[in-house]
Amino acid sequence: HIAEDTSDLLQHVKFQSSNFENILTWDGRPESAPDAVYSVQYKTYGEGEWLEKEGCQRITRKSCNLTVETGNLTELYYARVTATDGTGRSATKTTDRFNSLQHTIIKPPDVTCIPKVRSIQMIVHPSYTPIRARNGHQLTLENIFQGLLYRLKLRINHTYQMDLEGKQREFEFVGLTPDTEFLGTIMICIPNLFKESAPYVCQVKTLPDRTWT
Amino acid sequence: GLKTLHLGSCVITTNLHGIRSGFSEIRDSVQAKDEIIDIRILRKTQSLQGTKPADRCCLLHHILRLYLDRVFKNYQPPDHHIFRKVSRLANSLLTIKKDLRLCHAHMSCPCGEEAAEKYSQILSHFEELPPQAAVVKALGELDILLQWLEEA
Incomplete structure (x- = not known):
């Protein structure tokens, strides 16, 4: 009995996680299986039972949000997808071992850049995540990562750049030339x-100096 | 930078950052070889941070001995890149183990009942698997051990 090749039904089953929003994604060749439906299961590493993800059973889209199900930061998880086409052919593929603390990608921060005459203030806003503390409060990246810090650069010209770094959320580049364009980048x-x-980028111009000279 | 580990009265510093960096480069390919995903060797119930401080040094000392004597020694790396990375990891853990032996020499690494009980559970999880599967699984669980050290 020759096993039927069903690899075209399902490929690249993996977690895509950013700021702890954990989305399971996969590919399937639409031309060979236009009527394929997909069902998702997940489990904790070390446990025997696969659990069905409600809302992702026999779906036609190629993604499923497993943020809640894989939300324990110190736990390790697997997920798997079963694809079934109209002729009854099916294929199942499992992800690599997943841990959101290790695998999540950090999104650029949200920053307000405030130009003044001889300085530029930068206020970094908290990055909220879907993770909740026991008391129900939504956690920020700062809550989760003790060692988190912000790295800021201000390009003055082709050769000169100012750097600031720290855990606080308010920064100010001082000693700048009035009425001049600057490029700021801020990273977590x-x-x-x-x-x-990735950097948050703000292009900003210092205010003209209207004081009488 | 260096991380200070407080294991009861045994205090050591280690380059956890470097070890974690080395392991992260081979983690996915090592874990992909572990097909027995229903079983976990290093379980939460035996975690270092869940162990009373006085027994942590002894528990860690035993775990490192398991890794050095039975995991790294028997691991068959698929290629030279992984061989080099695994060797470096082994040397790093050997350094930690030597520091723990110093604590032992200074009577600051006592082995209490809790450490003995938890280590025997870890050992039984390890030994219930086929030898080579146990080696691959234990190596793939180094991120769990590093997380324990981070939280200890």
Whole structure:
């Protein structure tokens, strides 16, 4: 009996996680199985039972939100997808071992850049995650990662750049030329876990100096 | 940087950051070889941080001896890159184990009942698996051990 090749039904089953929002995604070749439906299960590593993800049974889309089901930061998880086409052919594929603390990607921070005459203030807003504390409060990245810090750069010109870094959320680049354009970038860094967000970029112009000289 | 581990009265510093970095490079490929996902060797009920401080040094000392004598020694790396990374990890854990032996020499690494009980449970989880599967699984669980050290 030759096992039927069903690899075209299902590929690249993996978690895509950013700021602890954990989405299971997969691919399937639509031209070979236009009527395929997908069912998702998940489990905790080390346990025997696969659990069905409600709301992702016999779906036609190729993603499923498992944020709640994989929300324990110190736990390790697996998920798997079963694809079934109209002729009854099916394929099942399992993810790699997943832990959101290790695998989540950090999104750029949300920042307000405030130009003044000879300085630019940058206020970093908290990055909320779907993770909740026992008291129900939504946790921010700062709550979750003790070592989190912000790294800021202000490009002055082609050769000169100012750098600031710290755990606080308010920063100010001072000693700038009035009425001049600057490019600021702000990143979230978590050194002990080798995580760094893409930069938030703000282009801003210092105010003209209207004081009588 | 260096991390200070407080294991009861035994206090050591270790380059946890470097060890974690080394392991993260091979984690996915090592874990992918572990097909027995219903079983876990290092379980929460035996965690270092869940152990009373006085017994943590002894428990860790036994776990590291398991890794050095029965995991790294018997692991068959699929390629030279992984071989080099695993060797470096082994050397790092050996350094920690040597520090723990110093604590032992200074009577600050007592082995109480809790450490003995938890280690025997870990050992039984390890030994209930086929030898090579146990080696692969234990290596793939180094991130769990590192998380325990981070939280200890």
